[in-house]
Amino acid sequence: MKERHYPQAPKHVYLFGTCLVDLFVPQAGLDAVRLLEREGVTVHYPQGQSCCGQPAYSSGNPEQAKQVARAQLALFQEDWPVVVPSGSCAGMMRHHWPQLFADDAEMAALARSVSARIYELTEFLLKVLRVDYSGLIAADAQTEKVVLHTSCGARREMGTRQHGVELVDSLPGVTRIEHERESECCGFGGTFSLKHPDISGAMVKDKVASACATGCGKLVSADCGCLLNIGHAAAYQGKRLEVEHMASFLWRRVEQAGSAAPQDMAEKIEVAA
Secondary structure, X not given: OOOOOOOOOOOEEEEOOOHHHHHHOHXXXXXXXXXXXXXXXXXXXXXXXXXXXXXXXXXXOHHHHHHHHHHHHOOOOOOOOEEEOOHHXXXXXXXXXXXXXXXXXXXXXXXHHHHOOEEEHHHHHHHHOOOOOOOOOXXXXXXXXXXXXXXXXXXXXXXXXXXXXXXXXXXXXXXXXXXOOOOOOOOOOOOHHHHOHHHHHHHHHHHHHHHHHOOOOEEEEOOHHHHHHHHHHHHHHOOOOEEEEHHHHHHHHHHHHHOOOOHHHHHHHHHHO
16 A cells, blocks of 8 residues: 555545435444544535445446546535545545546546545544544543554555554553454445345454454444444343444544643643634
């Protein structure tokens, strides 16, 4: 993976909310907006957005994926970063959108222009906005332990596992515990879980068992599909494993600590904004 060069923090960004966040975990989208606005960024949410096209693309239907992607490309006309609270969707938009339009010079140029501005949420917070949560204060009652899950797309296409790790590790009062199968797929894989339910079910069973073996009751992920798969599998198995989207987890911790932040930290944030 090529090293990425990051720009200075912008004043405006687009948010691509993703269809799964929109339909199933809208709070994660709202919390992503709050995290960005906390850093003084104005967030724009194009109302015409829907899906990145990944389900059709990964199912072997590039023409249908192209139709979906074409509709999204027209939404990001300003030269602002596009922040995505999903590593798998960000990977589709950054790496596969240009490939879809390889036979159309005009659309390919537009796809390359937009794809170069695609950032996964934790990547953008850490590398572009350069957030630093280490100065926040966590009361004893706010301490908690978590395990992480990074989707295959986030890990292998966007290289964002370390960004999530660094952000979580910087939060006072939070202990991150690594588990044996953290690097493995959860078995969701979009339509993979529908086409191969037995294999998918075995994979997520292993994932849940690995997380629970740590004794930790909270799993955090920046990908909604994986989150829903792991959370519902744990509930079906009767396991005590709560799941939370990375955006909501970060915002909850930052918001809780915000009221307890020292005066110099508050002034620092005000000046930065």
